[in-house]
Amino acid sequence: MSAPRNTFLPRFAIAALVGAALVALADANLNPYLLSIIQFIGLNIILAVSLNVTNGFIGLFSLGHPAFMTVGGYVAAILVIPPERKAALLPDLPAFLAAQEWSFLPALIAGGSVAALVALIVGFPVLRLRGHYLAVATLGLIFIVQSFAVNLRGVTRGALGLSGLPELTNLWWVYLFCLVTIYVCWQLKHSSLGRTMLAIRENELAASCLGVKVARMRILSFVLGAFLAGIAGGLWVHLVTLISPSSFSFILAFEIVVMVVLGGTGSITGAVLVAVVLSVLTQLLRPVEEAANLFGASQMIVAFVVLVVLITRPKGLFGTAEPDLVGWLLRPFRKSKAA
Amino acid sequence: MGGTAILTVSDLSKRFGGVRALDGVSFEIREGELAGLIGPNGSGKTTAFNLITGVFKPTAGTITFRGTRVDGNPPDRNAALGMSRTFQNIRLFRDLPVIDNVMVGLHMRHGTGFWPTVLRLPVARRSEAEIRRRALEKLEMLGLAARAEQIVGSLPYGDQRKVEFARALATEPSLLLLDEPTAGMNPQETADLGRTIQRLHRELKITTLLVEHDMKMVMGICERLIVVNQGRMLASGAPAEIKADPSVIEAYLGRRRKDGHAAA
Numbered sequence: 001m002s003a004p005r006n007t008f009l010p011r012f013a014i015a016a017l018v019g020a021a022l023v024a025l026a027d028a029n030l031n032p033y034l035l036s037i038i039q040f041i042g043l044n045i046i047l048a049v050s051l052n053v054t055n056g057f058i059g060l061f062s063l064g065h066p067a068f069m070t071v072g073g074y075v076a077a078i079l080v081i082p083p084e085r086k087a088a089l090l091p092d093l094p095a096f097l098a099a100q101e102w103s104f105l106p107a108l109i110a111g112g113s114v115a116a117l118v119a120l121i122v123g124f125p126v127l128r129l130r131g132h133y134l135a136v137a138t139l140g141l142i143f144i145v146q147s148f149a150v151n152l153r154g155v156t157r158g159a160l161g162l163s164g165l166p167e168l169t170n171l172w173w174v175y176l177f178c179l180v181t182i183y184v185c186w187q188l189k190h191s192s193l194g195r196t197m198l199a200i201r202e203n204e205l206a207a208s209c210l211g212v213k214v215a216r217m218r219i220l221s222f223v224l225g226a227f228l229a230g231i232a233g234g235l236w237v238h239l240v241t242l243i244s245p246s247s248f249s250f251i252l253a254f255e256i257v258v259m260v261v262l263g264g265t266g267s268i269t270g271a272v273l274v275a276v277v278l279s280v281l282t283q284l285l286r287p288v289e290e291a292a293n294l295f296g297a298s299q300m301i302v303a304f305v306v307l308v309v310l311i312t313r314p315k316g317l318f319g320t321a322e323p324d325l326v327g328w329l330l331r332p333f334r335k336s337k338a339a
Numbered sequence: 340m341g342g343t344a345i346l347t348v349s350d351l352s353k354r355f356g357g358v359r360a361l362d363g364v365s366f367e368i369r370e371g372e373l374a375g376l377i378g379p380n381g382s383g384k385t386t387a388f389n390l391i392t393g394v395f396k397p398t399a400g401t402i403t404f405r406g407t408r409v410d411g412n413p414p415d416r417n418a419a420l421g422m423s424r425t426f427q428n429i430r431l432f433r434d435l436p437v438i439d440n441v442m443v444g445l446h447m448r449h450g451t452g453f454w455p456t457v458l459r460l461p462v463a464r465r466s467e468a469e470i471r472r473r474a475l476e477k478l479e480m481l482g483l484a485a486r487a488e489q490i491v492g493s494l495p496y497g498d499q500r501k502v503e504f505a506r507a508l509a510t511e512p513s514l515l516l517l518d519e520p521t522a523g524m525n526p527q528e529t530a531d532l533g534r535t536i537q538r539l540h541r542e543l544k545i546t547t548l549l550v551e552h553d554m555k556m557v558m559g560i561c562e563r564l565i566v567v568n569q570g571r572m573l574a575s576g577a578p579a580e581i582k583a584d585p586s587v588i589e590a591y592l593g594r595r596r597k598d599g600h601a602a603a
Contacts, residue, residue: 191451191467192467195435198434202433202434205426208414210443211446212446319434320434
């Protein structure tokens with residue numbers, strides 16, 4: 001754990017630059033369909049890495065990400081839609097909202113912030129719960145947020161949802177927030193503050209007897225995860241140009257949890273890798289499923305893989321470790337230099 | 340060492356359902372002393388520790404630490420006030436390296452908040468360096484510096500105990516509470532640990548309260564003993580007095596019946 005602490009920034013910078021070059025290349029050459037698939041991969045990375053803060057670092061089993069994505073998605077969408085279109089789409093919208101026309105970035109951040117606020121309010125009662133109880137409570141949160149979205153017709157247009165949203169999300173935005181997410185979570189994990197989170201996961205009583213404010217740290221991790229999930233929600237809805245109460249369901253929660261569990265509870269590298277592999281696999285299997293008329297086969301395969309990993313490696317592929325992937329990728333170059 | 344009281348426990352009681360784990364216990368710990376809290380199994384020693392540190396709330400009674408009432412405080416508040424403890428059944432952060440275990444204890448007094456951490460402000464980097472330096476210092480004190488980067492769960496039992504010590508010292512306490520530090524150790528290790536406790540007490544001048552089973556060790560190192568039995572105070576005084584106290588002998592060895600049959 002000590003090695004990547006000092007070498008993180010240069011490696012992160014190298015990886016970010018290489019990534020940016022790849023993004024530029026992809027942006028110029030790939031068709032919109034492939035580009036959208038890559039963006040979904042990026043969104044999955046944001047979701048998996050941010051869920052890892054609660055489920056991996058501090059050991060709270062939350063399923064609440066879709067709820068925060070719904071909140072973030074609606075807030076960003078309503079702020080971005082131009083007033084004249086709002087008049088047609090949402091005639092009952094309160095006046096102060098109807099007049100807003102925000103640009104994309106502030107709208108995304110507002111979406112993340114409102115999601116974080118929801119997490120803060122919900123967190124006080126809910127984070128007293130542990131393990132399965134917390135999982136069930138956060139699952140309940142998804143349905144509560146959904147029913148708000150269905151019933152607040154004046155603001156959300158109810159079950160119809162908001163369609164025809166401007167297509168503002170592109171690969172650059174997704175990439176930017178991937179970098180922000182990974183950077184923030186990495187800094188946190190490899191800091192004194194992050195260490196207290198891992199300590200809470202390992203032994204809550206011992207941590208509190210050492211002066212760690214357990215409740216406050218729980219809220220912090222929950223709110224941070226919700227903020228990033230809210231941003232991912234805003235990005236998502238401006239990629240598919242649609243948001244409805246059922247956009248983000250508990251099935252999505254399951255998919256994100258699988259990424260965290262497979263990658264390793266607490267491993268950022270693991271979460272990123274599994275997010276990429278799973279998203280690609282699902283896309284590759286889709287034509288196979290259609291051809292063989294075996295819908296849902298990929299989900300069954302994923303469930304099977306989860307079982308195997310949980311039996312053989314209960315802490316996921318990497319546990320809490322961060323294997324040095326950049327160093328590993330650079331190794332051939334170093335060797336040739338030496339030779 | 341007739342210093343002033345750093346910890347005053349009066350009429351402390353704790354009931355778990357119908358069980359009186361602790362029943363009106365009162366004692367004082369004086370500034371700078373190395374005291375022992377002893378008693379047979381189930382006499383309420385660990386319960387007393389859990390009440391003092393805030394793990395449990397007392398049913399009745401008061402606890403005063405350095406002039407402030409602390410009964411009912413959560414553990415993190417008492418830690419901030421200067422209490423630190425170890426656990427009878429070791430409670431380390433098993434998956435973390437040895438040094439990280441100790442560094443967690445230093446966060447309270449030397450760590451930084453969320454924004455400096457995430458923005459990598461110079462204050463965060465300075466605090467991290469300071470925490471690492473002080474953690475290494477604590478490990479050196481216990482002869483564990485060479486093991487700093489090992490995962491703590493992989494260490495031998497005796498060393499894990501010492502890591503718990505180092506971690507407890509990391510909070511920079513004014514009162515150190517050690518809960519059966521020699522549990523599960525052989526006589527050799529017990530004697531070794533007793534010397535370590537004595538040395539740390541002498542060098543760091545931290546008031547230390549020790550819950551202990553091993554009478555030989557306690558008698559050897561403690562300056563004053565407090566005896567509890569079945570949740571009640573039995574006696575307190577210098578080791579020699581305690582050894583000669585008939586009520587203590589009776590609690591440990593049982594009473595001889597009038598007709599001569601030994602009772603359990």
